[in-house]
Amino acid sequence: MWNLPLVSALAFLAGTWIFFDIHELWFIVYATVYLAIGWTAMAISKHINSSNKGNDIFPFSDAPNTAVFICSHILDGREKILFVSHDADDGAWQFLCGKEHNESDARIVSLKYVLDLDPTIVNLKDLPLGHCAERESKNDKWVIAKN
DSSP states (O other): OTTHHHHHHHHHHHHHHHHSOTTOHHHHHHHHHHHHHHHHHHHHHHHHHHHHTTTSOOSSSSOTTOEEEEEHHHHTTSSOOOEEEEOTTTOOEEEEOSSOOOGGGEEEEEHHHHHHHOGGGGGGTTOOTTEEEEOSSTTSOOEEEEO
């Protein structure tokens, strides 16, 4: 997508060239400045992204900023993650404490936040869609089953 500013500036320049007299210098100056700013911003963004590559290899196939469901009991520190579901219909992740819940207990956080909260969930990075994992305590092994 780095070439998007170039394409839009060239399209703007071509449009001004076609519909306006070429001697209207301010339209060309505007398109050139627009191109320069856009290209500079994209170059900076590309440099930042390339310098960050490889620093943080995220173990899940989903992106670190993937929105996931977690219960409030885990977020406030009262409970541990004892039940994880990777839903088949929409690919959503749910991290629950194994107790009864209602809608008001649901919170949305990033997958990276949950991994930082409980690094043991890395063992579920390959949990297939339509499956769940459960354990009795944080120190127990995950038991995987089909939902």
